[in-house]
Amino acid sequence: MNVKEQSEILNALNKVLKYVSMIVVPIAVILFVQNFFFNNQSTQVSVVTAVSAIIGMIPEGLYLLTTLALVTGSVKLAKRQVLLHNMKSIESLAHVDTLCVDKTGTITESEMSLLKIIPNQSTDYEKKDIQRLLARYVQSSQDDNETMKALEKYIDQENLSSDGVAVKTVLPFSSFAKLGGIAFEDGILLLGAPEFVLRDDFKASLPEFQDELQSGNRVLVFAHYAGTELALPLEGKAQALAYLVIANPIRENAVRTFAYFTEQDVAIKVISGDNPETVAEVAGRAGIPRADRYVDATTLQTEADFDQAVSDYTVFGRVTPEQKRKLVQTLHRQDHTVAMTGDGVNDILAMKEADCSIAMASGSEAATQVAQVVLLDNDFDRMRDVLHEGRRVVNNVQRSAVLFLNKNIFSMLLVTISMIFVVNYPIKASQLSLISAFTIGIPGFLLSLEVNTKRIQKNFIRQVMVRALPASLTSLISVFIVMWAGEAFHIPTNQISTASVVLMTVVGFLVMFAISLPMNTFKWGIILLNLLGIIIASQLFGKLFSISDISLELFGFIFGLICYLLCPKQVV
Numbered sequence: 189m190n191v192k193e194q195s196e197i198l199n200a201l202n203k204v205l206k207y208v209s210m211i212v213v214p215i216a217v218i219l220f221v222q223n224f225f226f227n228n229q230s231t232q233v234s235v236v237t238a239v240s241a242i243i244g245m246i247p248e249g250l251y252l253l254t255t256l257a258l259v260t261g262s263v264k265l266a267k268r269q270v271l272l273h274n275m276k277s278i279e280s281l282a283h284v285d286t287l288c289v290d291k292t293g294t295i296t297e298s299e300m301s302l303l304k305i306i307p308n309q310s311t312d313y314e315k316k317d318i319q320r321l322l323a324r325y326v327q328s329s330q331d332d333n334e335t336m337k338a339l340e341k342y343i344d345q346e347n348l349s350s351d352g353v354a355v356k357t358v359l360p361f362s363s364f365a366k367l368g369g370i371a372f373e374d375g376i377l378l379l380g381a382p383e384f385v386l387r388d389d390f391k392a393s394l395p396e397f398q399d400e401l402q403s404g405n406r407v408l409v410f411a412h413y414a415g416t417e418l419a420l421p422l423e424g425k426a427q428a429l430a431y432l433v434i435a436n437p438i439r440e441n442a443v444r445t446f447a448y449f450t451e452q453d454v455a456i457k458v459i460s461g462d463n464p465e466t467v468a469e470v471a472g473r474a475g476i477p478r479a480d481r482y483v484d485a486t487t488l489q490t491e492a493d494f495d496q497a498v499s500d501y502t503v504f505g506r507v508t509p510e511q512k513r514k515l516v517q518t519l520h521r522q523d524h525t526v527a528m529t530g531d532g533v534n535d536i537l538a539m540k541e542a543d544c545s546i547a548m549a550s551g552s553e554a555a556t557q558v559a560q561v562v563l564l565d566n567d568f569d570r571m572r573d574v575l576h577e578g579r580r581v582v583n584n585v586q587r588s589a590v591l592f593l594n595k596n597i598f599s600m601l602l603v604t605i606s607m608i609f610v611v612n613y614p615i616k617a618s619q620l621s622l623i624s625a626f627t628i629g630i631p632g633f634l635l636s637l638e639v640n641t642k643r644i645q646k647n648f649i650r651q652v653m654v655r656a657l658p659a660s661l662t663s664l665i666s667v668f669i670v671m672w673a674g675e676a677f678h679i680p681t682n683q684i685s686t687a688s689v690v691l692m693t694v695v696g697f698l699v700m701f702a703i704s705l706p707m708n709t710f711k712w713g714i715i716l717l718n719l720l721g722i723i724i725a726s727q728l729f730g731k732l733f734s735i736s737d738i739s740l741e742l743f744g745f746i747f748g749l750i751c752y753l754l755c756p757k758q759v760v
Contacts, residue, residue, distance in 0.1 A: 196279065197254050197585055200649045204247060208596075212242045218607055226610055240617040241606075244599025249629050250592035254585050257636050261581045268573050269565040271549075277560040280544035281571070282578025283644050284527040286519055287449055288512075288538070291460040291467050292334065293531045293548055294568055295474045296436040300338035303405060303435040306397055308428040318430045322410060323348035325377050328370050331361045333532070335408070338434060357418045363461055363534040364508045369418050376413040378426055381463070383486075383506065385409045385426050397431040404469035406434040406462055436470075441569040443475040448572050450477055453643055457502060457519075459512055461534070464505025471503050478502040485511050494518040512538035525646075529568075530555050546571065576641055582648075583640040587703050588632035589652045590659070594699055595620070595628060597653075597660035598667075598692070605668065612681060614671055619689045622733040626722035627696025634714045635704065659699045666691040666749055673745060682736040687746045689735065693722060694750050 216238040223234040258275045265272060272278055289295060305322075307315055326339045327350040343349075353372045361368035367380025382397070383390050386409060397407045409431055415424025439445075446456060456476045460467045464482040471479035482503035488494055488511065497504070498518045507515070512528075516538050519526045528535070528542035531551025539545035539558050547559035548566045556562050563570050599615075606613045645651050667688045674684040697719065704711040726735045738746075 196276075196283070197582065197648050198251075198258075198275070201247065201251050201254060204593075204596075204649070205251070208245055208247075212245060215245075215603055215607075216242050219603065219613060222607060222610060223612065227612055229612070236617060237613045240615055240620060241599060241603045241613055243617050244615065244620050245596055245603070247589075247592045247596050249624065249632070250589055253588060253592075253629075253632055253636060256633075257581045257585050261577045265573060265577055268570060269563065269567070270570050270574055271562040271564055273560050273562070277544070278574070279578050279582045279644075280560055281527055281546075281574050282582045283525045283646070284454060284544055284575075285643075286455045286457060286524040286526050287571075288457045288459050288516065288519075288526060288528045288542070290529060290531070290535065291458060291462055291470055292436060293551065294439075294529050295442050295458065295470055295476075296438050298334055298531065298548065298550055298566070300334050300406075300434050300436050302338050302342040303433040306400075306431040306433065308393070308430055309396065311427065311429060313429050315430075318410065319346065319348050320351055321377060321429065322432075324350040324353060324372070325370055325379060325410070328355050328358070328372075329368070330358055331368060333361065335434060336361075339432075359418050359420070362420070364510075365420050366461065366506065367422075369413060371418040376415065376418050378411045378413050378422075379408060379432075381461075381506070382407060382409040382428075382431070383463075385411050385422075386428060387422070387426070389425070389428075393428055397433070400431075400433045401463055401466045402469060404466055404473060406436060406466055408432045408434060438470065438474055439568060441567070445569045445572060446475050449575070450475075452575060452641070454575075455524075457498075457504070457515070459504045459507050459515060459538075461507055462505055464503060467505045468503045476502065491518075495521070498522060509534040509537050513541050516541040530559070546574075579641045579644060580639060581636075582644050583642055584636040584638060586644075586648060586651060587640075588636050589648075590655045590703050591628040591632050591696070591699060593652055593656040594659040594663070594696070595624060597656055598663045601660060601664045602667065605664075611671060611675070614667065614681070614685050614688045615692075616685060616734045618732065618734045619685060622722065622725060622735075623689060623692050623696060626718040626725070627693060627700060630721070631700050631714050631718050635711070638710060655703065659695060659702075662698075662753065663692050663695045666695065666753070669749065670746065673742075677741075679739070679742055682734070683738045683742055685734060686736050686738055687742055690746055691749060691753075694753055698753060 219238040219241055220234045223229040223237050258278055261278045262272050292298060305318060307313060307318055323343050326343050329336055353374055355370060355372055357371035359369040366384040367378055369376060369378040378385050386393055400407050409428050411426040411428045413424060413426050415422060449456060458467055458471045458476060464484050468479050468482040479502055481501045482505060483497050483501045485504050485507040488497055494514055495518055498515065504515065516526050516528060526542045527544040527546060528538045529546045530539045531548045533552055533554050535555055536558050545559045546561045547555045549556060549562055549564045550566045561574055603613065670684055670687045670691065700715055726733060
């Protein structure tokens with residue numbers, strides 16, 4: 189699997205394994221030589237000691253737990269009609285603090301309809317003439333987008349047909365130019381955004397359709413072009429024949445979905461190619477906070493403009509595909525983790541730039557191939573499930589990782605001390621297995637099943653280390669004190685090992701309790717189950733796990749240490 193396609197958690201664990209693998213072999217050799225030649229241990233004891241140290245330093249269970257958690261989460265989402273293209277996808281959205289959405293297909297339904305045709309009052313064309321020319325344009329167009337589908341549906345419903353005038357040149361709709369055109373034998377017709385088709389005449393014509401923009405409807409201008417050649421940029425004047433009002437209803441669950449993201453501290457940015465006033469009205473009806481803060485992206489030229497706009501505005505209208513990408517880059521510069529939704533080829537640049545990309549299955553094939561998350565039933569409300577499941581997986585794995593790395597850090601530190609002071613490594617491999625099963629493996633897996641939707645903090649390893657290191661030092665100091673007592677009072681090695689197991693177990697349960705706060709019935713059940721399990725296992729299979737009886741004096745000594753550890757204080 190490509191490293192870039194892996195999750196942040198797996199990448200972090202790979203780094204840990206990489207560094208650990210670089211030191212385990214030299215450490216094993218040094219421990220063997222030290223025990224065999226300097227501590228006068230047998231070959232068997234020296235080998236077992238070296239193996240025990242290596243096992244303690246490798247977080248093998250954490251890697252398995254993380255993989256299982258990601259796979260389980262992916263399966264759950266698949267049952268909810270959410271397709272994830274890789275394991276990274278499930279946690280990508282969980283880290284997101286800014287969600288960039290388009291108006292069409294996300295806030296609104298993807299299907300559009302022609303609501304009305306408003307003839308230009310300054311022309312002599314009647315409505316039937318405009319319909320005839322519109323039918324000619326639509327039936328000659330090569331565009332295959334939702335707008336053209338809405339016009340085709342209108343033409344079919346009105347039983348309109350082309351008048352058969354030959355086509356000379358076709359200019360497909362351009363997301364950059366915001367218009368398209370067709371040159372016929374008797375003239376050139378344009379269809380697109382009024383600002384880009386009418387240009388200098390836009391402000392004069394605005395009163396004819398401004399009410400529609402303020403109502404949240406999309407308005408296109410159908411115009412006659414006076415230029416001699418159909419090419420970009422337009423040079424001749426365009427005279428509006430009519431204004432086409434396109435209706436695009438808001439999704440039924442849009443308000444609930446955006447309210448949920450707002451509750452989860454995820455900022456919403458609406459990025460659309462439509463008129464900013466229209467987009468702002470639609471965004472406001474969908475319940476997006478600060479939707480009245482909008483800007484026309486044609487006014488954004490420099491990097492400073494983008495930086496200021498991202499900080500000040502929620503809605504961005506008349507955005508080109510390249511500007512979408514720049515907006516995502518700007519959010520990254522401001523240290524945001526960004527998710528980008530899209531359903532067409534115009535969104536691909538921004539989707540590739542985003543930390544998490546989302547597409548509807550009804551969108552273009554290119555967009556669904558690029559997206560990390562595909563909503564198979566085209567229901568944007570499924571994003572709540574993705575965020576919920578991603579946060580559950582990442583938060584729970586991060587919590588369980590404290591248990592695993594507590595043992596690994598402890599083992600590394602104890603090995604280092606053993607080598608420096610040339611003393612026997614006190615913990616055996618079988619004893620580590622007992623401790624790992626009931627203070628790490630089983631509770632870690634069970635805790636990973638709990639519902640957990642807290643916002644995720646960045647830097648997985650640092651967050652884990654901050655909590656695991658104090659616990660490891662607590663275990664190390666406790667075991668080192670017992671080792672010192674054993675040397676000073678000539679206590680047998682097997683009793684020192686057993687005492688170390690008891691102390692590590694106590695610290696392990698304290699760590700388990702600390703990372704489980706606030707407690708509930710489920711978490712108390714996990715602690716009691718594992719406590720009962722380790723007591724039974726050590727009593728019934730004491731020989732298997734190298735658990736031996738300890739003297740009354742040593743028992744009193746470790747009891748005092750345990751009482752100290754149980755004092756009200758934070759272990760992690």
